Amino acid sequence: MISNQEILETITMIQNQNLDIRTITMGISLIDCMDADIGKSCEKVYAKIRRMAEKLVQTGEFLSKKYGIPIINKRVAVTPVSLLLGVSGGDPLRYARTMDDVARDIGIDFIGGFSALVQKGFAPGDRELIAAIPEALASTEKVCASVNVGSTRAGINLDAVRIMGEKILEAATLTRDRECMGAGKLVVFCNAVEDNPFMAGAFHGIGENDAALNVGVSGPGVVREAIRLAPPSASIAEIADIIKKTAFKITRMGQLIGNEASRELGVPFGIVDLSLAPTPAVGDSVAHIIEEIGIESCGGYGTTAALAILNDAVKKGGVMASSRVGGLSGAFIPVSEDAGMVAAVERGSLSVEKLEAMTAVCSVGLDMIVVPGDTTPDIIAGMIADEAAIGMVNGKTTAVRIIPAVGKGDGEGVRFGGLFGYGPVMKINRFSPAKFIARGGQIPAPIQSLKN
Amino acid sequence: MNAILSVIGKDTIGIVADVSVECAKYQANITDVSQSILGEYFAMIMVVNIDGLNVAFTDFVDRMKAVGKSKNLDIQVMHEDIFNSMHKI
Numbered sequence: 001m002i003s004n005q006e007i008l009e010t011i012t013m014i015q016n017q018n019l020d021i022r023t024i025t026m027g028i029s030l031i032d033c034m035d036a037d038i039g040k041s042c043e044k045v046y047a048k049i050r051r052m053a054e055k056l057v058q059t060g061e062f063l064s065k066k067y068g069i070p071i072i073n074k075r076v077a078v079t080p081v082s083l084l085l086g087v088s089g090g091d092p093l094r095y096a097r098t099m100d101d102v103a104r105d106i107g108i109d110f111i112g113g114f115s116a117l118v119q120k121g122f123a124p125g126d127r128e129l130i131a132a133i134p135e136a137l138a139s140t141e142k143v144c145a146s147v148n149v150g151s152t153r154a155g156i157n158l159d160a161v162r163i164m165g166e167k168i169l170e171a172a173t174l175t176r177d178r179e180c181m182g183a184g185k186l187v188v189f190c191n192a193v194e195d196n197p198f199m200a201g202a203f204h205g206i207g208e209n210d211a212a213l214n215v216g217v218s219g220p221g222v223v224r225e226a227i228r229l230a231p232p233s234a235s236i237a238e239i240a241d242i243i244k245k246t247a248f249k250i251t252r253m254g255q256l257i258g259n260e261a262s263r264e265l266g267v268p269f270g271i272v273d274l275s276l277a278p279t280p281a282v283g284d285s286v287a288h289i290i291e292e293i294g295i296e297s298c299g300g301y302g303t304t305a306a307l308a309i310l311n312d313a314v315k316k317g318g319v320m321a322s323s324r325v326g327g328l329s330g331a332f333i334p335v336s337e338d339a340g341m342v343a344a345v346e347r348g349s350l351s352v353e354k355l356e357a358m359t360a361v362c363s364v365g366l367d368m369i370v371v372p373g374d375t376t377p378d379i380i381a382g383m384i385a386d387e388a389a390i391g392m393v394n395g396k397t398t399a400v401r402i403i404p405a406v407g408k409g410d411g412e413g414v415r416f417g418g419l420f421g422y423g424p425v426m427k428i429n430r431f432s433p434a435k436f437i438a439r440g441g442q443i444p445a446p447i448q449s450l451k452n
Numbered sequence: 453m454n455a456i457l458s459v460i461g462k463d464t465i466g467i468v469a470d471v472s473v474e475c476a477k478y479q480a481n482i483t484d485v486s487q488s489i490l491g492e493y494f495a496m497i498m499v500v501n502i503d504g505l506n507v508a509f510t511d512f513v514d515r516m517k518a519v520g521k522s523k524n525l526d527i528q529v530m531h532e533d534i535f536n537s538m539h540k541i
Contacts, residue, residue, distance in 0.1 A: 007456055009459055010538055068513075
């Protein structure tokens with residue numbers, strides 16, 4: 001029998017501490033939609049996504065009501081579109097529009113997979129797709145794009161890094177009338193994972209099932225509250241233990257929703273992403289957890305260590321709670337989506353350099369960071385190269401999602417609204433990496449790539 | 453199968469009666485009740501069997517919520533599986 005205390009704990013977690021299921025994401029393979037005729041290919045893409053995901057939103061709402069737990073986003077991730085483009089050729093924007101149309105028609109929040117994997121070089125379709133990303137993001141509403149430019153096995157494609165520096169700026173410029181949102185829907189990865197339910201980097205990898213249902217959980221507020229209730233004398237090992245126990249509970253909820261959704265929709269269950277994903281809501285912040293652990297303001301010395309403890313404990317607690325874990329798993333450290341991070345930036349305790357250091361131990365990377373609008377493509381490429389190098393050498397996923405605030409500078413900010421929040425323009429290092437980036441070619445894979 | 457029904461709000465006369473009548477209307481069988489007054493607040497947790505519901509479960513959730521709203525109470529109905537999965541290994 002469940003005790004009253006457990007019942008009240010769950011209700012409090014949901015009502016007061018912003019516990020929610022961040023997303024249920026249906027991954028759909030488009031391999032069988034490939035056609036040499038781009039028109040036919042688009043028709044098949046529309047038909048398959050529509051057929052598979054038609055009831056996704058309805059199912060999400062049903063489960064949300066049944067269990068009394070908010071399910072914030074319903075999303076679809078598809079096979080990287082560059083593969084389809086490689087077969088069909090033609091205008092990549094046609095795929096973007098098809099994705100946007102079907103996403104709108106079935107009522108989902110986002111569709112990811114306008115993507116290319118170019119860590120070791122460009123296959124047919126890759127360059128065309130990447131070139132079309134800014135326009136695709138500007139002319140659609142729900143489409144998200146990602147490009148994988150490096151991996152521990154392959155090294156880093158520096159040509160792709162250079163191009164993405166330009167594309168991020170273009171994406172921001174084309175959407176300057178919409179708070180540069182184009183760049184917010186574009187992620188550059190190193191070691192991208194194939195079953196990630198989180199946008200903007202979600203795509204359905206070619207090693208996946210025909211379709212799979214992945215769940216992303218979120219509960220920074222719950223973790224913070226659990227730490228807050230610990231006695232001040234609690235040692236760091238005890239804090240780690242508290243985080244583990246809390247992560248277990250959060251993840252169990254994700255597992256339940258994943259199983260149920262998978263059964264309702266007749267699509268195999270994929271993974272639970274064991275994540276602490278913040279929202280702009282006060283009390284739902286990863287930065288506040290770090291501060292609760294004992295750092296005066298996020299970004300101060302000790303932040304990276306506290307984040308490492310948090311990230312590890314979340315995985316340890318979560319892995320026992322779910323039969324299949326995957327995705328990005330860990331703590332996300334976006335700036336604009338996290339009220340505590342924004343406050344830390346405004347207080348002057350958190351810089352881009354510290355965020356970069358934190359990415360060595362976090363779930364993903366430099367995320368939702370607003371930089372001055374006059375940042376050059378070379379500097380953006382330099383940031384991508386640094387971040388990709390951290391991922392490559394450490395065998396982890398890293399990513400860059402930065403937003404050049406076109407027309408804005410110091411002291412200003414960009415208000416995205418919704419889950420994307422508000423981002424103050426952050427100071428950056430202006431010394432140029434142009435000569436390095438212009439060298440192009442492939443950064444060799446590190447020695448740990450030779451694992452066989 | 454059970455659902456957990458929680459009721460929180462300012463204490464007034466007749467809350468237990470109101471909630472029970474609504475449950476009976478939809479054939480939700482109350483199997484356990486625990487109730488207390490915290491300060492001026494009324495807090496009740498009911499376990500109800502929902503096997504014989506005469507409406508869809510989600511409609512039951514909506515209707516109980518609406519009843520709560522009309523009487524200034526916060527009534528939540530949640531399927532018990534969420535508690536079992538979160539708190540039982």
